[in-house]
Amino acid sequence: MSESGSGTASGAGQPAAASPPAAPTRSPHTAPLTGTPLVLGTLALSLATFMNVLDTTIANVSIPAIAGDLGVSPSQGTWVITSFAVANAIAVPLTGWLTQRFGQVRLFVTSVLLFVVASILCGLAPNLELLIAFRILQGAVAGPMIPLSQALLLSSYPPTKSGIALALWSMTTMVAPVVGPILGGWLSDNISWPWIFYINIPVGLVAAWVTWRIYRPRETATRIVPIDRVGLVLLVLWVGALQIMLDKGKELDWFNSPEIIALALTSAIAFVFFIVWELTEAHPIVDLSLFSRRNFVTGTTTLSLAYGLFFGGIVIIPLWLQTQMGYTATLAGLTTAPVGILALLLSPVIGKSMGKLDPRWIASLSFFILAGVSFLRADFTTGVDNWTVILPQLILGAGMATLFLPLTAILLSGLPPASIPAASGLSNFCRITAGAFGTSIAATVWDSRTNLHHAQLVENLTPYDPLTTQARDSLAAAGLSPEQTLGTLDRMVTGQAAVLAANDFFWVSGFLFLSLLAIVWFAKPRAKVAALPGGDH
Template sequence: MRFGFDKWIVVITVTTAALLQTIDSSIVNVTLNQMMGNLGASLGDISWVVTGYAAASAVMITMSGWLTAKLGRRNYFAASIVLFTIASIFCGTATNVWELVFFRVVQGIGGGGLLTTAQSILIQTFPKEDVGIANAIFGLGVIIGPSIGPTLGGYITDNLSWNWVFFINIPFGILATFLTYMYIKEPAEKMVAGKMDWLALFLLIAGIGGLQIILEKGQEKDWFDSSFIIGMSIAAGIGLIGFIWRQLTVKAPILDLRLLRRRRYAVGTLFNFILGFGLFASVFIVPVFCQTILGFTASQTGWLLMPGSLATAMMMPVVGGLLRKNVISPIWYAGIGFLLFFGFCYDLSAISLDAGPDYFFWPLVIRGIGMGLIFIPLTTVTLADLESIEIPQGSALSNTIRQLGGTFGTAIMTTYISTRSVLHVSRLSDNISMYNPLSAERIRQYTSLFLSKGDALVNATAKAYAMMKGTVMRQALVMTYADAFLVIGGFFLVCVPLLLLFIGKKVEAPQHVEMAME
């Protein structure tokens, strides 16, 4: 490589910090059951552990550009790492669920400043002939983090305890902080920070927080039959509309929405939402399905995602090299990636109760290759038209949208699974009757089983119907998850033609975004 030891350290530093943020966005997914048992929390309570982190992280990502200008890039980056690490300690030592939720929010505040700032550091540190390999390595952290999070979380949960899911961050946080102050420099071109717009910040928190709560709690609260959800909807609407109006009318916005006037950047930001939606939603529903339906352990479930992560890791440098040769437009690579992601979802839509670990191998590898084809080309075309001074704000908005896409995708899929499973249970239950020969025969078999164990006829019949109900429920959930995979896949398939919106002048990324490989 053209860049030497100091720049390799910069790559390692920012990638480590990015991994901390992206892994923690998904690592708790396979530990929630143990947290519920140890902290005496309900599923509704423990879900705030995920919601609080995601909402706080999204808010802080939007502020990253302003805070970078105000505090300095290195100081803000280091402060985010320190806050994230300290919050991890308190999360691991929490004694009740609401203490854990509070420190997860604090952890999200620190984590939100890591991802966008890390990408800005790379883009503004390296010359164009080296920035490609640096972005490829950084991309591994962004894409692989949500995939290896459940793997790591499952292993820790089965072999240690849920507390160590947070304690594992401590040594990496200390190392990243030290390397930041030793090797990361301030850019030559200084940004000017205006006065903090506290009204905009309040509107942003109300908008994103309210919308996140609606998506997470709407099903539980019966949606708009609940005065709580109605109130959150009003708060979210006023907050989001007010924030957009405020950012378009003030001279120094904390998030420069005017960048969306550039068509290519606006389209790229939309596709970052799609990317976050598909990545996080699929990473969420695969572990849930494997544990709740197939009975896999946390470790088994986590390891299922590893093949796809390795496929992504191998594709990153390959795609960087292809883009360096500039044979075809990055748009085509992204299109192939979206189609592969659809193939992954379509394959898993045929899932059944007989599926074992081997069933997931090729679909997840296909998804991994697809993600590798999407990330770098999408970054290239999204940021290509921005000036260097606009990169922090542009990255902040783009990464915020990707983060929100992930949290919304997870919440929407959770709600979809809840409502769809009720529909499938109702349809299957209509066929459970003594007048249906198949169901009648199954009930007779179950009844005979319990009679052979000494139960009275009345008890044996009641247990037979209960077992039949359980069978129906499991089959309904399998059908529901199959539908969920199709929904995600269809979303990606429909979006492929929308890549044509990128068509315009030839994508020739300037120095700060060109994806080159040596």
Template sequence: MKLGFDKWIVVLTVTTAALLQTIDSSIVNVTLNQMMGNLGASLGDISWVVTGYAAASAVMITMSGWLSAKLGRRNYFAASIVVFTIASVLCGLSTNVWELVFFRVLQGIGGGGLLTTAQSILIQTFPKEDIGVANAIFGLGVIIGPSIGPTLGGYITDNLSWNWVFYINIPFGIVATVLTYMYIKEPAEKIAAGKMDWLALVMLVIGIGGLQIILEKGEEKDWFESGFITTMTTAAVLCLIGFIWRQLTVSQPILDLRLLRRRRFAVGTLFNFILGFGLFASVFLIPVFCQTILGFTASQTGLLLMPGSIMTGFMMPVVGGLLKKNVISPIWYAAAGFLLFFGFSYGLSNITPDAGPDYFFWPLIIRGIGMGLIFIPLTTVTLADLAPVEIPQGSALSNTIRQLGGTFGTAIMTTYISTRSVLHISRLTDNLSIYNPISVERIRQYTNLFLSKGDALAAATTKAYRLIQGGAIKQAMVMTYADSFLIIGGFFLVCIPLLLLFIGKKIEAPAHAEMVME
């Protein structure tokens, strides 16, 4: 099997572009703590850096097919790389959190078209006998990105600054843009762009954006006591209802919601939402928890995340090979994956304030195996009943829903941490009283400790109270994050029985499921 030199360059080009998107989706997470400190941002504010990017990518996935046809596949691919690269520079130059959020949204607009367009370029460039080799190489690049992203981000943050996690995209972006114009060709058969439903797109953006603002700012604004939240809720609900109605009635919808009439596809789309919820929320929470509560460095956090990502990459081709043998239904692989994800969450729900990096190794390995068991089988059963002509729309819809699950999951868990931590802190600090013998004894011990170091009695007593109160607050935050991990796992556990809804005629493993895109 021989591939021409030009075709290998195409593989290199689309893999480089894919690395831009996949590395940046994970590299930022280990720098969030430094961003919060340098930009004076709260946890709720900094979460927009993650959710803004994901939401913008989700919207762009819905437009990628139309834009590719309208502008030309090569031009749209190159434009996506350029927008992504320029936005990366602007992210690195940001001087406050809201500048960073704005440029991350712009970066998401560029990144949203990279993976889907890259995959179509491969499929249309290579003959059938070579597509497997090309997809395997491309898939390796897609898997490497999330694996090395946190480790690379941690090293850069500890040795340079958080700004450089964005600047690192510049050489990749330049190389990918040049190679795109030199080696990627337009397909011989032009695809008519059709008419873009701009009204539906505006309603989708307002609906998603409104829900995001409600989830992120609702607690801060006292929910529906605020006129702003009430107005945003009204606008979001009306726009989403309008979007759904329009997609069900127009002849060329940007997201074909009529596919949800297929039972398996509808259930699979629901599970994609849950998968996005759990995956994005856990990937967001773990680095923040490790650095702000447990005191890990960015490098330590990046290194502890790597084995789990590598395990996911190892499992995906193994599961793909098992699916080809078609001995066990994909449903049971997915069920095992969901159960393992709950095991990961349950393991972290028992964490203690003195946990070290080694504590995370096996829970993250378990999550990595679980993710490997979920991705390809879930794609297989979700798209199994769709006709070939329906698969592009089905993939776009399921990918969009998974991205939205991630944005909502991150926002919901951020709000939950803000409210739950107040409850735990209140409960624990209520026990710090002169009427509590344990508290009195602990304060006496700490006071004597500071007295032995030369402090006056009043200063030693004050320091003792601060120390015991700080310990209580740390314990409260550990309990809050532990609750959060258990809730995330609970979503996966309670949904396992719903996998029975997939049962029907025998599910074959189609060729399009061999490669799972983000």
């Protein structure tokens, strides 16, 4: 399990598992790479991983620019994030079947090239509908990239150096979330938002070409295996319907809308059929029997819930900074980027400590840190300075470093090696899906609470309120017309309402992070689990 721990990526939007989702399939005649091929192969795989992870965070600070250019609200703009995440999550369980059918190298290179094509289409999208469609395509073709990059990287190194290989891979996935907001903000401010997608073109082409040249002779064997088509359709149906419901709920007035009711019923019915089908299918697309293991359930549940809360928060902050606080996309990116600094520095330390410390204690420390960050954010005001916004982002990195590593160690503990790929894929699916759902729920809650606080604050703006009269007279004395005065007052009220709504979200998030302490301790200690025959049933 120590190797599993050392491979955890703790990036803000990283879509990968902490330990390799698939053991590298190695021909008896295939020796580890050495010299220049090893260096180039590692760089190519890392570039592809970097590009993939970058695309999960680079759009965060660009949402206001995208929304403004396409004529939609910022809350609708978050669909650009959620559509990618949901498609990516659904594609992850297909990686095993696709690998057996087409081979690791061929599938990886094809996935990278299709990712480049999808990126071009995203940049050319003339409206939100097509952009979301292309982001779905981008997320779907990106599914195999992360697990296969790990598998190919492990096949390049001798078994004794697998820890080094995974450490190199983890560094890539932790640097990308730091670079993403800065690069996305700079491109949006200085060129245009489509360039957050166009920059994938040279990176992807180089990564695909080098990977093909080096790894083509090491292609894995292929065979025709059955695929659970019914399970796949049901999976797409219930996850897709639920995500659309969450994204469009606020716009359509939730369950007062027949469309929302239809989506909810579709998702619920498809989910029930999916569970029944997967439990009885000979070759299920998702191995639900893993949920009979206590540590897998505990680790996956806590990781998914924490990631959903975490990702919802990192989407709200740049939106608030740009739409209400007057930050440029570049400044918002620089402000949110420190989230990866402590994650990058502490992850190797946490990885080395995993064999000595109970992972439940490390995860508990993470929940305290994440709760503390939420409570710090819950104290923001419209007059908050830049350093006060940056400080929680910096501390958040420590929460990330202590979150992914121990919870992945917990959920994989006690599993036989043959079950680790399925367990890693399923936990990834749950986590990425939770991140997409968390983004939609956070945006909806923030928007709804903003409207509520706005209505409550406006009730106090009467001709008989001395503060209102004073503000109105001051604006009039500055030369503003009555209409301009009212508009300025409304913007001031909206700014106050937005920060109060964000405070509400982060107060609740803080207490929810603390509540996860009650879940994580249901897991059995890793050492005891490992000694039990048959795992942690």
